[in-house]
Amino acid sequence: MMLDAFARCRLHEDFEPVTEMGANPYYRPVEERLVTGEVLVDGRVLVSAGSNDYLGLSADPRLKDAACRAVRRLGTGTSGSRLVNGSLALHETLESRLAAFLGQQAAMVTPSGFLANMALGALAGPRDTVLADQLIHASLIDAVRVSRARLRRYRHNDMEQLDRLLDGCDPAAAALVLTEGMFSTTGTLCDLPGTAALARRYGVRLVLDGAHDIGLLGAAGRGAAEHFGLESAVDLHTLAFSKCFGTTGGAVAGPADVIVYLRHHARSMVYSAALSPASTAAALAALDIIETEPERRRRALAAADRLRADLTGLGYDTGGSPTTIIPVHVGDIVPCCLLWRELFAEGVFATAMVPPSVPEGRALIRVSATALHTDAQLDRIATAFAVAGRRLGLIS
Numbered sequence: 001m002m003l004d005a006f007a008r009c010r011l012h013e014d015f016e017p018v019t020e021m022g023a024n025p026y027y028r029p030v031e032e033r034l035v036t037g038e039v040l041v042d043g044r045v046l047v048s049a050g051s052n053d054y055l056g057l058s059a060d061p062r063l064k065d066a067a068c069r070a071v072r073r074l075g076t077g078t079s080g081s082r083l084v085n086g087s088l089a090l091h092e093t094l095e096s097r098l099a100a101f102l103g104q105q106a107a108m109v110t111p112s113g114f115l116a117n118m119a120l121g122a123l124a125g126p127r128d129t130v131l132a133d134q135l136i137h138a139s140l141i142d143a144v145r146v147s148r149a150r151l152r153r154y155r156h157n158d159m160e161q162l163d164r165l166l167d168g169c170d171p172a173a174a175a176l177v178l179t180e181g182m183f184s185t186t187g188t189l190c191d192l193p194g195t196a197a198l199a200r201r202y203g204v205r206l207v208l209d210g211a212h213d214i215g216l217l218g219a220a221g222r223g224a225a226e227h228f229g230l231e232s233a234v235d236l237h238t239l240a241f242s243k244c245f246g247t248t249g250g251a252v253a254g255p256a257d258v259i260v261y262l263r264h265h266a267r268s269m270v271y272s273a274a275l276s277p278a279s280t281a282a283a284l285a286a287l288d289i290i291e292t293e294p295e296r297r298r299r300a301l302a303a304a305d306r307l308r309a310d311l312t313g314l315g316y317d318t319g320g321s322p323t324t325i326i327p328v329h330v331g332d333i334v335p336c337c338l339l340w341r342e343l344f345a346e347g348v349f350a351t352a353m354v355p356p357s358v359p360e361g362r363a364l365i366r367v368s369a370t371a372l373h374t375d376a377q378l379d380r381i382a383t384a385f386a387v388a389g390r391r392l393g394l395i396s
């Protein structure tokens with residue numbers, strides 16, 4: 001007899017007590033998403049405090065209308081992958097708009113942000129090295145695994161360690177540096193000046209995942225690269241439409257020859273059905289808004305500043321991120337999930353992040369602010385954190 005492959009199908013040991021206490025934060029279905037940014041869960045209207053929809057576009061009537069028009073004209077599916085019969089003129093319109101927006105030669109739209117990153121797997125091979133920040137997203141790690149390149153990770157924004165790792169790379173093979181503009185769990189920004197200077201010094205390509213920052217940062221919304229005035233230092237950008245673009249899908253933008261190569265070699269382009277007409281049209285409508293309504297960025301960032309000050313004032317450790325993501329550090333899984341449960345009871349729908357999404361012992365509630373949050377909603381979130389934290393003895 002061999003081992004049963006299903007024998008491993010058990011969750012982390014902490015989940016049993018957490019579930020028994022009614023504090024399992026995962027797979028809670030939203031019944032309705034309101035234009036106010038609130039959500040209906042278990043029949044209750046909750047303030048959304050963990051959304052990636054920073055600009056508040058996912059329930060915007062303009063995106064909904066664009067998606068409905070696309071469905072009427074093109075249907076609900078795409079019938080195949082981009083390579084074969086799934087490419088739409090609408091995808092190409094979005095690709096040229098994205099390339100122009102980001103100042104890159106070309107772009108390709110992928111079925112998700114995860115798959116945009118997975119496409120990067122085609123850029124490295126077994127002899128190459130990929131150097132990556134310790135906090136990069138799972139999709140980037142999986143891309144490196146698929147490429148079979150050697151993954152060397154440096155501590156978050158530790159430029160001295162990156163320098164040493166680059167110094168140790170095989171000059172006869174290629175190397176890539178992978179990082180994120182705005183990190184998804186900590187809300188911190190990449191040290192782009194330091195990273196770009198090292199990439200230039202060692203002559204290696206720099207790939208930036210702009211999933212969270214494109215649309216949000218920079219005066220024109222072109223992300224962390226624009227924020228730092230370093231757009232020309234980014235060789236390739238990846239994007240996710242699931243954040244500022246208020247829909248789903250992703251893209252890779254960069255030099256024309258690289259994009260043509262990826263269209264033929266990235267497994268996510270060749271073997272996964274193309275992005276739906278509804279999401280493609282919604283992303284285009286979102287891009288119009290990103291380009292013309294900079295005040296949404298300012299509102300989201302100002303809401304975050306206010307909420308961060310309130311939560312820090314209550315005594316929570318928020319790590320000092322400068323963006324819309326505010327990590328409320330708790331530590332262990334059980335107290336983190338209990339805090340989530342108490343917030344939920346107080347009418348706040350937040351996100352609990354536990355290992356392996358964060359390092360062991362670094363469980364946190366990931367709070368995010370959006371352009372839709374009113375002062376009253378921000379106050380409700382802060383009050384819920386005050387009541388819940390005191391009830392659990394997390395703050396005094």
Ligand code: PMP
Pocket residue numbers: 112113114115117137139180184209211212240241242243248249250
């Ligand atoms: N990159 C980063 C940094 C992310 O945080 C995420 C998802 N949260 C992705 C890529 C994947 O994007 P998507 O959810 O659109 O597939």
